[in-house]
Amino acid sequence: MTSQLYLIPQWFFGYGIALELIFAAITFIVAVYAFKMYKLSYEKSCQVLGAGFLLISAAYATWSLVNIYFFLTLRNLGYVSLDEITSLGVFGVYAYVIFSILGLTTLVYLTLKTKSYRVFSTIATLSLLVFIFAAQKALAFYFVSSFLILLVFIHYFKEYSRGKKKSTFLLMIAFLFLLISNLDFTLATIQDVHYVVGHVLSLFAYILIFSSFIMTLRAARGNG
Amino acid sequence: MAKKRTRLEVIRDILSVIKDRSGKIKPTHILYKSNLSHDMMEGYLNELIEKDFISEQRNAEGKRYSINEKGLRFLEKYRQIAEFSEGFGLS
Numbered sequence: 001m002t003s004q005l006y007l008i009p010q011w012f013f014g015y016g017i018a019l020e021l022i023f024a025a026i027t028f029i030v031a032v033y034a035f036k037m038y039k040l041s042y043e044k045s046c047q048v049l050g051a052g053f054l055l056i057s058a059a060y061a062t063w064s065l066v067n068i069y070f071f072l073t074l075r076n077l078g079y080v081s082l083d084e085i086t087s088l089g090v091f092g093v094y095a096y097v098i099f100s101i102l103g104l105t106t107l108v109y110l111t112l113k114t115k116s117y118r119v120f121s122t123i124a125t126l127s128l129l130v131f132i133f134a135a136q137k138a139l140a141f142y143f144v145s146s147f148l149i150l151l152v153f154i155h156y157f158k159e160y161s162r163g164k165k166k167s168t169f170l171l172m173i174a175f176l177f178l179l180i181s182n183l184d185f186t187l188a189t190i191q192d193v194h195y196v197v198g199h200v201l202s203l204f205a206y207i208l209i210f211s212s213f214i215m216t217l218r219a220a221r222g223n224g
Numbered sequence: 225m226a227k228k229r230t231r232l233e234v235i236r237d238i239l240s241v242i243k244d245r246s247g248k249i250k251p252t253h254i255l256y257k258s259n260l261s262h263d264m265m266e267g268y269l270n271e272l273i274e275k276d277f278i279s280e281q282r283n284a285e286g287k288r289y290s291i292n293e294k295g296l297r298f299l300e301k302y303r304q305i306a307e308f309s310e311g312f313g314l315s
Contacts, residue, residue: 033308041232041298041305042275045314110314159313167311216311220304 006138006185007192012199013071017064019199024060026206027053030213048110055103059096066092097141101127104148111155123148138189146182153179167219170212177205230315232306234260235277238268239299242278242291249289 008016034050037043069089102124109120127144134140156172159165181201187194229237241257242249255265269289272278277295281288298305309315 034312037305037308040301041309042277042294043232043305043309043314046305046309049312049314156313163310165310167307168313171312212311216307217304219311220307 006188006195007190008188008195009192012192012196013067016195016199017067017071019203020060020064020067023202023206024057024064026210027057027060030209031057033213044115045110048106052103052106052110055099055106057103059099059103062092062096062099066096097131097137098128100141100145101131101148104145104152108148108151111152136189139186142182142186146179146186149175149179149182167212167215170208170215174205174208174212177201177208181205230306230310232302232309232315234258234268235272236299236302236306238265238272239277239291239295242289243296243299251287251289254289 031050031053034046034053038046038050066089069092073089105120105124105127108123112119127148130144131137131140153172153175156168156175160168160172178201181198184194184201185198188198238254238258241254245253251265251269254269255262258265258268260268269278269280272295273280275294276292277298278289278291281290306315
């Protein structure tokens with residue numbers, strides 16, 4: 001059985017890489033700002049948020065590097081399978097999965113508002129074990145990450161219901177888009193159009209995250 | 225009914241009270257001005273000392289608190305920190 005990861009329309013290879021780099025840049029900017037807020041407030045939540053976004057940024061940067069590597073080495077650019085790629089490519093795919101799962105687990109850990117690191121390590125270990133032992137690795141990864149994104153979405157839904165803040169609303173919708181895009185990526189193993197749709201939905205999500213971020217900056221400036 | 229203050233708002237209120245008293249204030253004044261229970265106030269003060277936002281001085285008359293550079297910087301950037309924390313669902 002081949003461990004096919006996803007099907008990619010050849011015309012989209014370059015666009016896909018560009019979008020992954022944009023996602024990496026947006027999440028990196030949010031992470032840097034969160035760390036800056038941590039240095040001012042010493043609030044642990046800012047540090048954890050920064051770490052979560054930094055790991056997600058590393059995941060997207062790795063994904064784009066992996067795709068650049070595939071672009072340069074694969075004979076058939078139509079699909080990416082673990083059986084077809086060299087050990088360097090496999091290492092890249094695993095690094096992407098680990099960064100993604102750890103990043104999302106960090107965000108889930110933040111939403112649980114607990115100080116116990118056991119909670120973090122339990123979620124991260126279980127999520128990674130599901131990926132490692134699954135026969136269909138791509139499906140397992142996208143389902144696990146969808147579940148983690150669902151938990152983050154529920155958190156922002158509750159936060160928005162409580163405070164009715166516009167920036168929180170944008171984040172809630174962003175994580176909904178990310179959830180749909182992740183579920184869509186599960187279909188990218190059978191039809192290449194879903195790889196494109198997944199990227200476009202992710203683009204909407206990251207535009208919303210960036211808009212929410214800009215909104216908080218403007219609000220801070222406006223209120224002195 | 226008044227809205228419950230967030231953690232950051234409580235910290236801002238405590239630091240503002242200490243700053244307004246020219247940097248020297250007794251715990252009873254903080255308790256009165258910050259509108260917290262004694263235990264909660266103790267918890268916040270210990271946290272602020274740990275973060276190096278305030279300093280505690282003890283003498284024959286009892287404890288006094290003064291605000292540090294980091295505490296003043298927090299007050300100065302409070303709006304920025306609060307907007308980010310609230311916007312990203314951290315409060």
